[in-house]
Amino acid sequence: MIQLICLGWIIGIASMGQDIPLLHSLLIPSIYFFSLCLLAKLTIFKSISALWLKASLLGISFFLALLLGSYYAQQQLNQRLHLREQHSAQLELIVYIKHINEQREHVLQQKIQVLNRHVQPVQWQASVKIEQPATQQLALQLGHYYRLQGTTRPAHGYATSGVFDQEQWFIQQNIMSGFKVLAIQELTEQQINALGYASYVKRQHAWSNQVRLWIEQQRLALRDFIYQQPVQHKGLLLALLTGDKSLLDRQTEQLFQRFGMSHLLAISGPHVLIFAILFCAALHQLIRRYAIQIYLIWPKQYFFILPFCSCVLLYCAFVGFEIPALRTLLSCMVVSAFLLLKQKIQPLTILLLSAAILLIFDPFSVLSAAFWLSYVACFVLLRIYQTIQQQHSATPIKSKMQLFKAQLKLLIESQWKIFVALFPLMIIFFKQLAWISPLSNILALPWIGLVVVPLDIIAACCYFIFQPLAALIFQINDVCLSLLLLLLNGLDGIFSARLQPIAMNFWLLLSVCLGLMIVFLPRGVLPKAWSLLCFMPLALSDRHPYDFELSILDVGQGQAIFVRDHTQSLMVDMGGNYDESKFSVGKQIILPFLSVNGVSRLNKLILTHLDQDHRGGYESIKQDFPIEQIYSNEAVTVAQASQFNYCIQGQQWQWSDQVQITILSPQKQHLADAVHEKNEQSCVIYLQVKNAKPYQNFLLMGDAGWPTEYQILQDYPDLKVDVLVLGHHGSRHSSAYAFLKQLNPQLAVASAGVNNRYGHPSVQVSARLKELNIPLLSTIQHGTIRFSKQKNTMALELQRNTRQWLMR
Template identity: 65%
Template sequence: MIQIISIGWVLGIATMGKTFPILQSLFIPCIALFTLTLILKWTVLKQIHSVGFKFLQLCAGLSLGITLGYSYADHQLNNRLQLREQQTEQVEVIAYIKNLNEEGEQTIQQKIQVLNRYKEIVQWQAFLRNEADSGSSSVLELGQYYRMQGQILPAHSYATEGAFDQEQWYIQQNVMSGFKVNAIERLSAQQVAALGCGKYLRQQASVFNQVQLWVEQQRLALRYFIKQQPVQHKGLMLALLTGDKSLLNTATEQLFQRFGMSHLLAISGPHVLIFAVLLCWSLHQLIRRYRPQLYLKWPKQYLLIWPFCISVALYCAFVGFEIPALRTLLSCLLISTFILFKQKVRPLNILLFSASMLLIFDPFSILSAAFWLSYGACFVLLRIYQTVEQQRGADELKTRTQYLKMQLKLLIESQWKIFLALFPLMILFFKQMAWITPLSNLFAIPWIGLVIVPLDLLAALCYFIAEPLGSLVFQINDLCLAALLLLMQLLDRLFAPTLQPIAMNFIVWLSVCLGLIILFLPRNVLPKTWAALCFMPLIALDSSKNEFELNILDVGQGQAIFIRDHDQTLMIDMGGNYDESKFSIGKQIILPFLSVQGVSELNQLILTHLDQDHKGGYESIKQQLPIRQVYSNEQLEVAASSRFDYCHQGQNWQWSDRVNMTVLSPKAENLPYANAEKNEMSCVMYVQVKNAQPYQNFLLMGDAGWQTEYQILQDYPDLKVDVLVLGHHGSRHSSAYAFLKQLKPKVVIASAGFHNRYGHPSQITLQRLKQLNIPVLSTVQQGSIQFIRHANGQMQLHYAREQRQWLKRATAKLKS
């Protein structure tokens, strides 16, 4: 029963950010039902073993866990959301520095404790210039107080399905805002007390907070020590030791990403376990050689449990008690408890109980990809451990060769099993996969785990005892890292690995998850052949049954529109960042969105014109995304698999008996002027969806302005428009009053960026719309906006910012 409640608890916490009124109303009834089943079991039905009653108990326990988890998560989230910033403004704050910073090439990111913003302390992410010439890598010192002036930078995500959710990351990290620091003044304790923050001064004087501060100071000192060493791979060395990527160069990080091994650069369970296992193995060898009689008093597993747990706890303290390390610590403590009390170690129970305990202390860790990936990997490793233990009794290893063969087999088996088990989670969180990962892990994990990490730890311990010895060990480890990178670079040249985007919609993803769960369940629980049925949607899903949908994607200051009907797919523009090499709209938003939609190839792409904010995303992904036909108003270099043609007035595509698309502008004879007048020569698209209500006629204006609007009114005087995507993101030079008045759309949409420098959509344009009583939606307020036609002909509206509580904005909503 405890297991069922734990499952429900984790599932309930996993709903964080979602709103389910039914769960709120069922809270008291679930408690009452569970209590009633317990009373019945202990009294009336004590001697009765009814299958129906057991099923009722399971349902009651699961429901209780879900409602408890949902209520707890909702309460914690609402408390945190009340403290986040949502508006940009200039402020002055009093801040305390208690966490290690993260250095970048140009900026330093520093979490600061803001003391004077609210009644309680809030944490912000401060951004400072990295003044390397000053001789110091950090402007702010640990354990010090400062008065800071700067600009609040609220988190604002690209609210597009599949894209990275910055607002969720801030919530999970307990960061209430970004903060661009302009001026800093150091404060003494007396000044802080005079400013009314004396209570916080007393809190920081406690033993626990002083220990935390000491740990952070030692980590910072270790960073400085490694930075000064005459080694080539100091960044990789520090990242593998403490998870601190401040010294890691971009080329090395990208190399690990291409091999799908980025997880090795962060502190995780394997790092902790490697240290503890090696230490206990060494201790075991010493006992066996010099004091074997100790095993006559205490069995080996009981004697070594204590140093094992102490080792894990020490390493957790060494890396600043990061959440991944704490997960390992909780799991190890639970396993140790099971062993000490002579209970069978059940992997699922260990994972459930440790996850439940962790979520009590930090429910927001459920939002982290690391939470799910680490527990998935732990489950697979524990299942492998169980299998090995079962086989050990039957297979006696008589020679060292047999032992080594078994270890090699175990290594290979664990890698492909972990790869398969974590495949759905990698697709869910990252939408891409490196197929070379199992192969690269075969040599990287043993080399890192058995050589590099132990040497790193030994060097760090020597640093605290004798710095010259620590320096020597770090230099030896640098040679080991050089060998690893040399092999990776060789494989990089031979195989040229890349992260491949994978398209998989939710139905397929869920079926794959169920299939893998069946495969990894213990034998005789469910027939393994059932897994094959779960994998059928991978090849049998009929894309021709898709309903019509039109999505105006949130790509910031730009435009990207996705249209699908049955098995036909089209995009109109793909957005674009001003510098796609720094942040790629194509790779970070377009590809993940298409992956979630299960789209691996586009039939058509229409680039309305060649401004960066419309075509930049395409340039960054044209070699990765197959597109059959590309259209634009100017000649464009396309991938070898694509064909190019000009878009011009009169072109028409009849996708089905219900969807028709027409190009209204520019005229073919005006295309030679497209380079000089990019905006006015934008490809204007008109999409008609027959028998759809209340929206069936869509006009997509690109960046066209008044001149094009006037021409469209002349050429198409009877044009009917229900939905108008404003020209030029709602600029005051588009959407003329006469144009809007004649068309009188039911709703208009502005695709623009949060606090964009152009002020789009323009206040003048918004005033025109207000005078005409035309409702306005924007990707800033609603995120991605989806129109989807259902089988009954109803065209329904969906807003991406309605999907999670932290994404919601206080705006008027349109009814479908």
């Protein structure tokens, strides 16, 4: 029963962010029904073995745990959503610094405790521009109080499928807002007391907070020490030791990502266990030599419980209680409790119990990929360990060669099984996979686990005892890392390692997960052949379930529109950042979106004009993504595999019996003016979908303004429009009143960025639409806006309605 209760609790917590009123309304009836079943079991059926009653108790226990988990997650989420900032503003903050910072390209990202925003302190993330290197005195020091002046930066990511969810990350990290620091003034404790925060100061003087502060100070000092060493891979040394990526260069990080080994750059369970094992091994040698009689008083397995768990706790504290480290700590504590109570150790029970306990203290860890990846990997490793134990019992190993072969087999078997088991999770969280990762892990993991990480840990221990020896060990370890990177770069040259995008819908993923569960269950529980039935939908499924779909993507201040039917795919513009080298809309938004939608090539791309916010994303990916035909109002450089043509009024493409695309502007004689009048000569696209209700006709205006609108009304007086994508992102110089009145669309859409300096969509256009009773949707408020046709119904979906933290 304990396994079912833990599983139900975990699944309930995992529903965080999805508002399910019906589920929550069943909580009280479920408690009542459970109480009745339990009372019946303890009284009426006390001496009778009623199978139906046991099954009912198990089922209702699971369902009740699920309901309680969902309710608990919802309450915790509502509390955080209530505290987060919604609007940008100029503020003066009173803050305390209790966490180490992270340096990223001349910007310090510093978690701050804000004292004067709510009744209780809340955590924000401050950004401070710096010019000095990381070793010099930092602007915000640990254990100090400050008055900061600056601008709030509420979390507002790109609500587009496949793209990193910044708002979810802020919620999971308990960060209520970003804050751009403009001015800093240090305050004394006396000044803080005078401001009315004496109780907070008193809490920081408590021994537990002082210990945490000391640990953070030591982490910062160790980072400075590594930075000062004459080593080539200082960022990698630090990342493998503490999970801090402040010194890690982008090239190395990208190399690990391409090989599917980025999880090694974060603290994981093996890091923690290696430290504990090294300490306990050294302690064991001392006892054998000087005090062997201790084992007569306390058996070895009981004696080492306290030092082992203490080492795990110490390392977890040192790395900031990251989720994988916490998972290891809780698992060790659960195993220790089972040993002390002389209970049978069941791996699945231990993992489920430790996960359930972790989610009580931090339910938001369920939003982290690290939580799921680490627990699934642990489950696979424990299943392999159980199999090996059974095999050794049947055929014990006698020679060293047999031992070597067994260990090599274990390494290879564990890596491919972990790769297969984590496949669905990699699709869910990262939407892509590195097929070379089993090979790279087989070669790199032993080196990292048996050489690099132990040397890192030994050097860190020596740092607190004798720093010259620590410096020497770090330098030796740097050579070891050079050999590792040489191997990875060699593999990269041979196999051209890269992440492969994979798209699966919910039902496909569920089917694959069920199949893998059957594969990894112990023999005899279910026939392994049943897994084939679960994998069959992979070959039989239709990857394009909709007859037609059109998505106006949330790309910030810009425009990108994706169109697809069963046979062809098209994009109108690809957005673009003002500096694609700093943040690439093409690589960070367009490619991930196409990946999760299973698009490996585009048939057509229409760049309405060549402004950066419409074509910048294309420029950053044109060599990486195949596109057959490209159209624009000006000549544009294309990749060798692409063909360029001008878009001209009158062009038509009949995609199928259902979809027709027509270019309404510019006229051929005006193409020469596009160099000087980019906006006004934008390619205007009219798209018709037959037998679709309520949205059938789409008009995409690019950045065209009043003159083009007037020309279109003259050339196409009977134009029917159901959905109008406003010209120039809703600028006041587009969407004229007469144009809107004559077209009278059912819906208007503005593609614009939050807090954009142009004020798009403009107040004037919003007023015109309101007067004409035309609803307005914007990517600012609703994220990606998607129209999808199934049978004869054109459904409308808003990305920001999918999770509570995305809603505006």
